Amino acid sequence: MKTGGNPTINDVARLAGVSKKTVSRVINRSPLLSDETRLRVETVIGELGYTPNPQARGLALRRNFLIGLIHDNPNSQMVLGVQQGILEAIRETEFALVVRPVDRGSPAMLDDVRHFLERQRLFGVLLLPPISENDELARLCESLGCRYVRMGSAKLDDDHHSVASNDAEAVTEATRYLIEQGHRRIGLVTGPHGFRSAMERRAGFEEALAEAGIKLPRGLVANGDYRFDSGVEAGNRLLDQVPMPTAIFASNDEMAAGVLHAARQRNLAVPQDLSVIGFDDTEIAGHVWPPLTTVRWPITSMARSAALKLLAGTLDDDNGIEEPSLFLSKLIRRSSVARPQPE
Amino acid sequence: MKTGGNPTINDVARLAGVSKKTVSRVINRSPLLSDETRLRVETVIGELGYTPNPQARGLALRRNFLIGLIHDNPNSQMVLGVQQGILEAIRETEFALVVRPVDRGSPAMLDDVRHFLERQRLFGVLLLPPISENDELARLCESLGCRYVRMGSAKLDDDHHSVASNDAEAVTEATRYLIEQGHRRIGLVTGPHGFRSAMERRAGFEEALAEAGIKLPRGLVANGDYRFDSGVEAGNRLLDQVPMPTAIFASNDEMAAGVLHAARQRNLAVPQDLSVIGFDDTEIAGHVWPPLTTVRWPITSMARSAALKLLAGTLDDDNGIEEPSLFLSKLIRRSSVARPQPE
DNA sequence: TTGTAGGCGTTATCAG
DNA sequence: CTGATAACGCCTACAA
Numbered sequence: 001m002k003t004g005g006n007p008t009i010n011d012v013a014r015l016a017g018v019s020k021k022t023v024s025r026v027i028n029r030s031p032l033l034s035d036e037t038r039l040r041v042e043t044v045i046g047e048l049g050y051t052p053n054p055q056a057r058g059l060a061l062r063r064n065f066l067i068g069l070i071h072d073n074p075n076s077q078m079v080l081g082v083q084q085g086i087l088e089a090i091r092e093t094e095f096a097l098v099v100r101p102v103d104r105g106s107p108a109m110l111d112d113v114r115h116f117l118e119r120q121r122l123f124g125v126l127l128l129p130p131i132s133e134n135d136e137l138a139r140l141c142e143s144l145g146c147r148y149v150r151m152g153s154a155k156l157d158d159d160h161h162s163v164a165s166n167d168a169e170a171v172t173e174a175t176r177y178l179i180e181q182g183h184r185r186i187g188l189v190t191g192p193h194g195f196r197s198a199m200e201r202r203a204g205f206e207e208a209l210a211e212a213g214i215k216l217p218r219g220l221v222a223n224g225d226y227r228f229d230s231g232v233e234a235g236n237r238l239l240d241q242v243p244m245p246t247a248i249f250a251s252n253d254e255m256a257a258g259v260l261h262a263a264r265q266r267n268l269a270v271p272q273d274l275s276v277i278g279f280d281d282t283e284i285a286g287h288v289w290p291p292l293t294t295v296r297w298p299i300t301s302m303a304r305s306a307a308l309k310l311l312a313g314t315l316d317d318d319n320g321i322e323e324p325s326l327f328l329s330k331l332i333r334r335s336s337v338a339r340p341q342p343e
Numbered sequence: 344m345k346t347g348g349n350p351t352i353n354d355v356a357r358l359a360g361v362s363k364k365t366v367s368r369v370i371n372r373s374p375l376l377s378d379e380t381r382l383r384v385e386t387v388i389g390e391l392g393y394t395p396n397p398q399a400r401g402l403a404l405r406r407n408f409l410i411g412l413i414h415d416n417p418n419s420q421m422v423l424g425v426q427q428g429i430l431e432a433i434r435e436t437e438f439a440l441v442v443r444p445v446d447r448g449s450p451a452m453l454d455d456v457r458h459f460l461e462r463q464r465l466f467g468v469l470l471l472p473p474i475s476e477n478d479e480l481a482r483l484c485e486s487l488g489c490r491y492v493r494m495g496s497a498k499l500d501d502d503h504h505s506v507a508s509n510d511a512e513a514v515t516e517a518t519r520y521l522i523e524q525g526h527r528r529i530g531l532v533t534g535p536h537g538f539r540s541a542m543e544r545r546a547g548f549e550e551a552l553a554e555a556g557i558k559l560p561r562g563l564v565a566n567g568d569y570r571f572d573s574g575v576e577a578g579n580r581l582l583d584q585v586p587m588p589t590a591i592f593a594s595n596d597e598m599a600a601g602v603l604h605a606a607r608q609r610n611l612a613v614p615q616d617l618s619v620i621g622f623d624d625t626e627i628a629g630h631v632w633p634p635l636t637t638v639r640w641p642i643t644s645m646a647r648s649a650a651l652k653l654l655a656g657t658l659d660d661d662n663g664i665e666e667p668s669l670f671l672s673k674l675i676r677r678s679s680v681a682r683p684q685p686e
Numbered sequence: 687t688t689g690t691a692g693g694c695g696t697t698a699t700c701a702g
Numbered sequence: 703c704t705g706a707t708a709a710c711g712c713c714t715a716c717a718a
Contacts, residue, residue, distance in 0.1 A: 399695030
């Protein structure tokens with residue numbers, strides 16, 4: 001073993017008294033090898049602490065063992081949950097995860113991604129919402145020969161390229177719950193214009209109202225942008241209505257927290273005076289007062305599946321093709337919902 | 344240009360009518376090149392959309408262009424802030440960031456990291472607190488020939504290998520603020536045992552009390568573990584004391600939110616009945632009620648510096664060596680602190 | 687079952 | 703200033 005550098009396949013071959021190719025066969029678990037040789041080589045590998053060089057391996061195989069996560073930081077917990085899911089999928093493999101936040105707003109976004117993809121030659125990328133909703137981005141990946149899987153609030157692509165949650169249905173369920181509790185004047189805080197998730201959640205909300213034959217007056221819809229401040233603002237607009245809504249569904253937890261804030265500022269008690277439901281079940285949901293009833297979607301499992309899907313066909317024990325494409329969310333009932341006060 | 348693959352240096356060389364080496368010189372900005380040749384080659388590069396293959400490059404240079412982030416998810420916002428800082432540092436370089444969460448509790452942690460490092464042959468790694476406080480981990484990196492920079496709440500290593508905030512001083516300042524407001528019975532919610540940051544913050548707290556000649560009774564110290572629930576619990580223990588503390592410093596925001604929760608459950612108004620200060624200035628600080636006075640440390644800048652330090656000597660315009668090693672935190676005053684009620 | 691020759695795309699050496 | 707030639711560490715084809 002040379003000092004200063006890691007041992008190479010040559011070192012192993014020499015010490016084991018075999019050719020490089022034989023060592024290569026051992027590494028790649030080739031079936032045509034005598035047990036004796038294999039054992040001998042494996043022993044040397046163990047003694048040397050040899051690990052194949054991924055760069056050389058990648059070069060020879062004309063492949064890359066990096067998978068990318070492209071996101072536009074929708075919210076840090078979500079990003080980290082996704083990272084965790086991906087890492088569960090690639091654990092024990094030779095793949096590594098490289099992260100790449102981008103700026104959705106920037107006109108240079110596509111060029112940035114192109115640059116990144118061309119430079120790093122990733123095996124493939126995972127696209128997080130909301131940037132995953134960008135069809136141009138997906139086409140760009142495709143044209144660059146980079147595999148991709150998109151995560152989303154609804155099916156964004158064919159099953160090989162997407163993994164989705166059922167936001168609309170989940171919100172319908174959440175809203176039904178409000179209705180069952182006796183609420184009739186229910187406000188909606190939407191997500192930002194143009195976001196698929198925002199559309200889905202709104203559609204789910206309206207669906208439940210329609211089922212129950214409840215009309216949704218204009219004044220009970222307030223636009224938000226998924227950020228806390230917009231939740232406060234939307235909450236204020238909604239609570240200014242006369243009569244006031246008895247319940248509000250906010251399209252994510254941060255905005256729901258903002259609604260709580262607005263209610264608090266008016267000395268409205270939640271849930272006595274106002275019921276609130278959020279979406280995402282991020283950490284904040286459990287930490288605000290009162291703990292927020294919300295919709296949880298299985299972000300980590302989704303990400304794991306997305307990663308396995310991306311890797312389909314490349315892993316030893318391969319279930320990638322079988323990975324589900326739809327994941328169900330569920331309502332988490334905490335303390336921010338109650339029956340409305342009798343009028 | 345061959346179809347199906349990216350153009351290579353050979354394609355460029357052939358089309359430009361020069362040798363591979365010359366192209367290589369252009370790529371690497373060698374000074375000894377005629378402007379004419381350079382221009383011709385650059386034109387072809389542009390036409391072809393050629394980008395050097397990082398794997399081949401890494402192989403030839405016996406280097407790797409990946410830097411790793413090893414963390415034990417202390418809190419998702421912090422991790423994302425760090426990722427952002429690192430990315431600012433490596434933007435426009437050929438480096439990429441690979442993330443690697445580890446499990447601090449697991450006995451296999453060091454082996455996992457060793458495995459990861461041996462396998463990926465990273466250029467270097469950034470170590471986040473609290474895992475960065477583990478000296479064995481640093482030694483492991485060193486022994487594997489992997490550069491590292493540790494981030495921490497206090498200087499953890501020499502200036503080439505560490506970047507720190509001044510937690511102790513920042514907490515002293517925060518506590519002084521409480522004292523200036525007239526508080527004398529101030530409770531402390533500590534961080535988990537054995538964490539450097541927890542020690543620093545506690546020390547800073549005690550320092551301010553000592554300065555003011557205030558004694559800290561046993562009953563006014565409650566142990567937490569940086570998680571929300573432990574904050575609720577610690578808050579309850581503290582608020583059970585007679586006389587009750589008029590202010591509480593919690594060693595991070597999550598626990599401070601927990602204290603708010605506990606106060607809320609007892610119908611104590613913050614800040615009228617109880618003042619609260621947190622630490623970190625994570626998102627939650629601004630989203631709870633009332634908005635939390637807290638200590639903000641410049642996590643993103645720290646991470647950027649840490650990354651530049653790691654890269655010191657490898658970048659074109661190199662300021663890595665000059666990167667600061669100490670970063671100052673500051674008190675963010677919001678609404679969770681007021682003067683105590685007259686008795 | 688194993689080895690040899692050659693190539694993956696890049697850079698270093700050293701001669702022109 | 704430029705270009706052969708030989709690495710870098712691994713893999714595929716083809717032989718043996």
